[in-house]
Amino acid sequence: MSEDYVSITRRGLLGSAVAVAAAMVTGGPATAATAVAHPHDPGQVPTIWREFTRTPFTHPQIPYVGRAGHRGGSARFPRRPVVADVRAYGAVADGTTDCAPAINRAIAAAGRAGGGTVLIPPGTFRIDGLIHIGHSNVVLRGAGSDRTKLYATRNLTELIGVYGSRYGGDKSSWSWAGGLIWLAPTARWDSLVAAIKDKAWPFEGWTGNKRDEWETLTTVAPATRGSWSVTVADPRPLKPGRLVLLRLADDADHTLLEHMSGGGPGPEAYYWDDKTKLTSYVPYEWPVRIARVRGRKVTLERPLPLDVRPEWDPRLTTHVEPLTGSGVEGLTLEAVETPQSPHLLDKGYNGVVLQCAYDCWVDDVTVRHVDNGFGFVAASACTLRRTRVAGRGSHHPYFCREGSHDNLVEDFTIEQRTVPAPPNTQLHGINVEGLSSYNVWSRGDLRMGTFDSHRGLPFANVRTDITVDNNGRHGGDASAGPLFGARFTHWNIRVTNGRAGLMKIDGLAPYSATVGVNEVTEFDQIDVPDFTGDLHSRLELYGTTDVVRPRNLYEAQRDL
Numbered sequence: 001m002s003e004d005y006v007s008i009t010r011r012g013l014l015g016s017a018v019a020v021a022a023a024m025v026t027g028g029p030a031t032a033a034t035a036v037a038h039p040h041d042p043g044q045v046p047t048i049w050r051e052f053t054r055t056p057f058t059h060p061q062i063p064y065v066g067r068a069g070h071r072g073g074s075a076r077f078p079r080r081p082v083v084a085d086v087r088a089y090g091a092v093a094d095g096t097t098d099c100a101p102a103i104n105r106a107i108a109a110a111g112r113a114g115g116g117t118v119l120i121p122p123g124t125f126r127i128d129g130l131i132h133i134g135h136s137n138v139v140l141r142g143a144g145s146d147r148t149k150l151y152a153t154r155n156l157t158e159l160i161g162v163y164g165s166r167y168g169g170d171k172s173s174w175s176w177a178g179g180l181i182w183l184a185p186t187a188r189w190d191s192l193v194a195a196i197k198d199k200a201w202p203f204e205g206w207t208g209n210k211r212d213e214w215e216t217l218t219t220v221a222p223a224t225r226g227s228w229s230v231t232v233a234d235p236r237p238l239k240p241g242r243l244v245l246l247r248l249a250d251d252a253d254h255t256l257l258e259h260m261s262g263g264g265p266g267p268e269a270y271y272w273d274d275k276t277k278l279t280s281y282v283p284y285e286w287p288v289r290i291a292r293v294r295g296r297k298v299t300l301e302r303p304l305p306l307d308v309r310p311e312w313d314p315r316l317t318t319h320v321e322p323l324t325g326s327g328v329e330g331l332t333l334e335a336v337e338t339p340q341s342p343h344l345l346d347k348g349y350n351g352v353v354l355q356c357a358y359d360c361w362v363d364d365v366t367v368r369h370v371d372n373g374f375g376f377v378a379a380s381a382c383t384l385r386r387t388r389v390a391g392r393g394s395h396h397p398y399f400c401r402e403g404s405h406d407n408l409v410e411d412f413t414i415e416q417r418t419v420p421a422p423p424n425t426q427l428h429g430i431n432v433e434g435l436s437s438y439n440v441w442s443r444g445d446l447r448m449g450t451f452d453s454h455r456g457l458p459f460a461n462v463r464t465d466i467t468v469d470n471n472g473r474h475g476g477d478a479s480a481g482p483l484f485g486a487r488f489t490h491w492n493i494r495v496t497n498g499r500a501g502l503m504k505i506d507g508l509a510p511y512s513a514t515v516g517v518n519e520v521t522e523f524d525q526i527d528v529p530d531f532t533g534d535l536h537s538r539l540e541l542y543g544t545t546d547v548v549r550p551r552n553l554y555e556a557q558r559d560l
Contacts, residue, residue, distance in 0.1 A: 057226030063460035066557030069408030083116030093123025100129035111135025134186030142331030156348025179353030262486035266531030278481035393417035459485025516548030
């Protein structure tokens with residue numbers, strides 16, 4: 001593995017990523033031992049970045065995530081006209097009146113109007129129920145996270161009921177699902193709540209509680225990862241702007257799972273058949289909008305995340321009605337302070353969750369004293385910006401699961417807990433699992449937690465420009481399979497306590513890249529690789545702090 005780098009000027013840093021790539025061609029090689037920042041040092045560009053700029057959509061170790069997030073990573077969220085003020089529906093900022101019914105009435109009115117903004121003015125509004133956004137193009141907007149507070153007094157177990165795991169045992173699914181602010185299309189949310197009340201523990205994704213709510217639109221011809229276009233058998237059901245699912249089923253030899261792991265002898269030798277939780281996540285379902293249709297050639301808004309091969313029965317399908325264009329902005333959700341529950345027995349004092357949502361967002365929102373903070377559950381192309389998890393300590397400050405793809409979490413903070421962790425509790429951090437792919441965590445400050453993978457073969461995810469006190473632990477049932485698939489990238493990571501686990505992943509993750517991480521040491525939870533043989537992982541600029549250029553891998557890709 002190469003540890004070469006080249007230096008670039010400050011002027012080059014201000015240019016585009018293409019200019020960065022061009023500037024470094026003139027540089028010379030050096031060793032990792034010399035890659036230590038000095039005063040006024042403009043930084044160093046690793047060899048792997050030069051390689052990536054030549055083949056950005058098909059690089060073996062670094063995924064292309066330059067289109068992650070709401071509307072392809074758009075820097076601005078829509079400013080929808082104000083159609084309701086919660087005070088007009090009975091909300092009172094006195095901290096004692098239950099305002100959840102009034103807020104939900106205002107949201108429902110905005111939905112009936114075809115969308116718009118629902119205002120919550122400054123003050124503290126008590127909510128004894130959850131807040132549900134179920135219609136597209138509806139935005140719930142407070143006056144700022146430091147001015148508008150929703151004070152939540154009840155948990156999801158009280159509000160909806162006990163939520164068991166579809167995999168058995170006494171675990172509470174409120175440990176990883178559902179929010180006291182819950183963005184999910186109304187019909188899908190109603191079906192989930194009904195199933196939970198009936199104790200018919202559901203699948204949670206784009207094709208319904210039993211994964212049977214889909215129809216084939218057309219089959220798809222073979223194509224390669226990174227292609228922006230596919231050839232279809234029947235283009236008639238397709239039109240620009242339509243959201244569809246690309247559906248890939250695994251075969252008896254599990255070649256799709258091997259492909260997600262990078263392929264080769266290691267994944268081929270891995271025993272997949274007893275990984276029943278993992279195999280429940282396939283078929284792989286990837287939501288994407290159609291950009292253009294020309295004859296049988298269909299152009300997508302993002303490049304293909306995987307190869308499309310005949311043995312995986314590739315097709316474009318329908319899905320449940322999505323939630324699109326909705327958001328939550330400018331407020332704090334504070335739960336009544338209770339002790340954190342024992343591991344996997346959370347009652348559901350959860351924050352903000354996006355489910356079966358596409359092109360939605362959360363901006364300037366803080367959650368406090370929650371069991372679980374912000375979640376993606378079968379959500380794609382969504383953005384969390386300027387979010388914060390604070391208070392007594394959380395199980396999952398952030399979670400990304402059940403086939404969530406192409407999401408962006410940026411400018412986020414996990415604060416240090418305000419009370420000691422009770423016995424038998426668990427802290428994770430920024431979690432990803434369940435075949436979730438091409439998600440980005442950028443510009444973060446983890447004052448506690450870790451880069452959690454709960455197994456379930458997440459692949460092609462990026463963490464970049466993050467400071468972390470690495471004191472959490474990952475989870476994951478053995479039946480969920482490998483911790484990592486291919487193309488995980490950790491880029492410019494500053495580990496304040498020197499713990500290697502889940503930060504330096506060149507010895508764990510296949511076809512991965514660990515670039516610009518300070519010197520770390522294995523202690524506490526120590527993992528071994530899931531795959532045998534050469535992992536084809538890359539390690540560059542190891543032992544440095546904030547010298548790698550570009551500093552932020554996502555922003556550099558977006559500029560390409």
